[in-house]
Amino acid sequence: MRRRKGPPVHILIVALALWFTLIESTEALSGGIIDATSWERAEGLLPDSILNWVKNGYLVLDVGELNYDPAEYLPQHVLDSLQTNAGRYEIDETGWIVDAQTAEAAQHIVGFPFPKINSEAQEAGEKIIHNEVYTWNVHGNLRLVFQLKWIHPSSGLEREIDIHGQVAVLQGWPGIKAFPNKALVEKYQIVLVAAPVDIKGTAVMTWRYMSPDKQDSTFGYIPSIRRVRQMSPANRSDAFVGSDNCLDDGNVYDGKVQAFAWKFLRKQEAIVPFLDENPQPIEQYRTGEWCTTNRQKYIINGFEKEGWQGAAWAPTNLLWVRRPICVIEMRAKDPYYNYGVQYLWADAETFSGYYKVIHDRADSYWKTMVTAFSGYEGKGGEMRLTTVAHSLMVDDRTRHATAIEGASRRNTLTYFADVNQRDFTLAGFQKFCR
């Protein structure tokens, strides 16, 4: 039998399939709506759970392009760190971030500690997560006002809690050199419930240490007994005030990096949520603080949009764009942790964490967290940053969700905030306890 000349038929078929896939993918990302009728266009570009939301009509994706590059919307010291910190730090066998030259614990890290990561290296996942944690730290001290919203899939908003917070960040930004840090603290944080009135005044202060072995120090003020008490820092997977989030879910992951085993799985392209195609305005106050304004775009949730057919918790006006991401597997070292394996999808360039897919202790799928980001820009481009604009945790077993309203016209988020470090002593904390 004589063989035909030219490429075999099966290669042609594969090539054609690839070409069509490319066309489909390009079509999806060049703009347009992806909904229950066209969910296949997002296949492979989203975690399966989110793809199912689209497939089931809970969520509709408005796919487009950003008019700016998030990788350039970083404070100057972060952009500088992409060069200056390359190869400067390592992680030692105990989990400390150490100076690569001296092997001594790094104390004044400015910018991302690991801007260049070899994805083949064993510690690649851990380094990406350190960078992800520093996406908050690089913005200096913070003053935050946000709302935690309990959302029923059909009836909408069930409950809302107003939370005020302030964070003294002692790693990641140039101002840290002005602060004494003998205790090697990574950050101090105070979170205060401002409404509703029955739990108003509840406050928690946390000291997060750089040492891998040293657990957080946590102090709570309970208005009914008017006492500041030590609290256990160990139960970080417990539901936070009954919401769908736990403490570790803050900003996708807000626990100690060393509390988990991390594994880099793959790098891929994904479509991820952004607030808008354009960066949002921020203004500088005379104190030097940078604050969001009431001119910024705000999220419209499904329950707030007339005629919306999807889930009440679905954000309806986000822009979904293509970004390179890394998928990291995370598993708690604590045997009592309430989650099993989790998969975190973080930006390969800005290290922003977009998605977290959470499984239960039997490794059966449970919840997905979605975080939308936005670039912010001061007048004349003097300050640029990319940070969290909206966060959503959906429990796919109950279809219940908890959203965190960050960027909105009623909330001001302050970066490089003028925060007094003495507020984070017991005496300072007492001022917030009323």
Added chain:
Amino acid sequence: MFRLLDYINPLDNTFGGPFEDLDDRRIPLWMLRGTYDLGGVGPISSLMLEGFWVPGSWDVRVAPFPPVGTPYFPPLPAEYVPFLRVATPDKTMSNSRWGVRLQGLVGSGLNLSVCHYKTYLDGPALRSVVTRNVPVLLDLDVLNLEASFPAVQITGGSLSYWESHVDVILRGEVAWFWDEPVLIPEENLGTFFGPVIPLPPPLLDLAAEILGVDVRDLGLNGIPVNPQSGTIPKKNILRFMTGVDKQVWIRPLNKRSTFLISMQYFGQWISDYDEGLRQGIALYPSLSNFAKQKEFESILTALIGTNYMNGRINPQVGLGYDVRGAWLLLGAINYVREPFRFAIQYSGIEGNMTGFGAYRDRDQISFMFTYLLN
């Protein structure tokens, strides 16, 4: 239910009594309060000095005396009522409440404080008062039962510590109550323990009929001669508490949230103990028989709670045990549906008439509905 170092604000027990939330019973006071950050001293970090002052000319409110017949007070014999006079402190600067506290952190886990303050206790001091000198107590109009509120000074300390190996919060408090008014019937009610002119039973029967009070119920067999007012004896009393809090996963019952388990032991020791010491509540219906106050008293409490349905349902169960044989059981469920709060609570007390056992016939089921305005 039990307070050691947080005796600054008086409690309004006239509705709900000990079954109500402490925070709902607390009476606000006008006060000046200040905190000074001392920084770190030696091994102690976050050292702070805190003080408060409630000027007596502004505010000397004390716990209101529960109205007669209220279910939120141990039964008060009706015979006492006409004689009862409640004497609250005068609004003078010398009656100011004040206090200081020094608090700090040893290492990163041991939170310590020491304090000293002056306040008024919620339980009044009782004594019989003869309002004018009479040779014999024939006219009961000269007799009062006075409930007053002498100031008490308290010195103490507290600690809380997170023990990482077993993940528990250890808590402790110790308080020394200086010269706290106590009840020794022979002294507080001395009017009835002096010399008497003995009367035969028929005459005592007649007197009971005329006066409406059978003086035999007060332990008398005749008419007091040269009656004198009672005095208020005082003792130094040590009270202390140790407790543990632990959050545990009980996944067969709740897969999403932990259970908070809190256990406490309260102890009390009376220095210079007197065998005549009695608890301040007559053993109903007796007028003169009071439960004995022991040199050492102990109470154990436990509380467990969790939340379901994304925090909208919050059940909790509490248990108290006075080792002298009184049990307290509390069960409550709170339900949140914005902007409403619904609560149903059961409180039951069984056992001997001692300590909280004085409420043993006051089991209750309560419903509470709250509408939040903001």
